[in-house]
């Protein structure tokens with residue numbers, strides 16, 4: 001295996017409790033070079049805890065965390081990492097240019113200011129005071145600070161929260177460029193389209209457990225749901241009561257049906273409505289897969305807890 005896909009960070013059977021809360025309940029995770037891993041999960045699933053352990057900000061109760069094969073708190077390992085966390089802890093009296101110069105000075109071979117500005121979309125922001133920037137602009141500066149040391153591994157904890165579409169697309173472009181250069185990226189996000197657009201692999205965390213892991217395609221394939229769209233006058237409430245139909249809704253003339261099997265539903269749609277047109281059947285997206293996976297595991301846990 002080339003160094004490109006070497007494992008840069010890993011959790012091995014990691015458990016972490018906060019009092020009675022089991023934040024991670026035996027998690028295995030690997031982040032490789034030249035790859036983006038998206039860590040998805042509902043609020044409180046354990047995503048930030050996993051990142052905190054990989055960065056050495058927290059210690060596991062059991063199992064092991066490692067960064068470049070070393071304990072994560074080792075300075076040598078941490079120098080090779082760029083981090084964008086939800087709480088930034090940035091000194092707020094400085095201008096953006098001063099923040100960038102200061103952070104670049106920590107690294108032996110930093111990226112040029114011009115590169116950082118281009119990658120993070122900081123045009124016009126360098127002379128501005130960090131505290132006076134909008135939330136989305138501050139996130140862009142945090143991204144520049146995360147990448148200015150030429151990290152081999154980037155941790156991005158909900159990086160695009162508060163960004164407008166253009167800023168989000170600039171960040172996506174930059175992330176793709178960094179991954180193509182061989183950087184490993186661990187991304188957490190609540191925007192599933194972000195994971196769908198960027199991730200090579202997805203791990204879904206729920207209640208401290210990995211409930212699914214694989215490519216976006218594999219995660220989608222985990223669930224058998226199909227999305228059926230057509231132009232039809234059939235009432236959505238009626239269709240939603242048919243066998244195999246999980247949900248049906250109307251958007252103007254278009255009827256959208258989520259089903260656990262496409263063929264019987266399509267046959268009945270065609271039989272009930274001779275005028276039906278523009279029929280499309282798709283595998284459901286990551287959002288549906290994610291909801292189903294996390295819903296199933298909640299049910300599963302509830303059953304186990306009740307037993």
Ligand SMILES: Nc1ncnc2c1ncn2[C@@H]1O[C@H](COP(=O)(O)OP(=O)(O)OP(=O)(O)O)[C@@H](O)[C@H]1O
Pocket residue numbers: 018019021022023041042043044045046047048049050
């Ligand atoms: N320092 C702490 N003290 C006590 N409980 C904590 C602490 N940090 C996290 N927890 C709890 O551990 C669980 C996992 O939290 P974590 O922040 O890792 O979730 P998350 O997946 O990052 O959530 P979000 O999407 O809301 O950011 C939650 O129940 C949370 O309340």
